[in-house]
Amino acid sequence: MSFHTYNGVFAEEKKLGQKLEVDAELTYPIELKVVHDDLNETVSYADVYQTVADFILNNNYDLIESVANQLLQRLLEAYPTIEAITLRVRKYSVPIAGIFDNIEIEVSGSR
Template identity: 80%
Template sequence: MFAEEKKLGQRLEVDAELTYPIEQKVKHDDLHETVSYADVYQTIEKFILNNNYNLIESVANHCLDLLLKSYPTIDSITLKVRKYSVPIAGIFDNIEIEVSGSNK
């Protein structure tokens, strides 16, 4: 992380792909049989806002670990963490890191 990013903060965007066997586990119209996307969003948001890392790789890995521990019924998770306005010369929109893990 560059000194400017530490001072000014940075804009991050996170995509979360969750694998959950809804065909087997969701038999009724009942939230208790599935995973609440609102809860997952809040877990990610709280993590991003309350942690400070030098590398987006660390953000991605630690957030993935937290999600896997917080939602043990999810089979697997893939996170994409994007950082915008990177102070590097070049023509690109963002830098993106992708990590995956499973509870199996």
């Protein structure tokens, strides 16, 4: 998932913003739970996307570590049937000297 956000410590990041990507790996036992081809037996990808988008677009933090941790807690609260979640949050166009594609943080949580 990709978003244009205003997260960061530096004034340039807060003013100009940058691309932020989120990968969400959800652990849910579909082999046991999804037996009737019924959306109510699983977790809706559309709902998860909307939860992530609403969070990312309506919250700004200095640290992407805070983005990752707070989003992880939001998803665990919103989807109690998910057993575990791993999030990878990548930020592009970071205003520091050096050659790199992005900065990435990974967090995980489970029940």
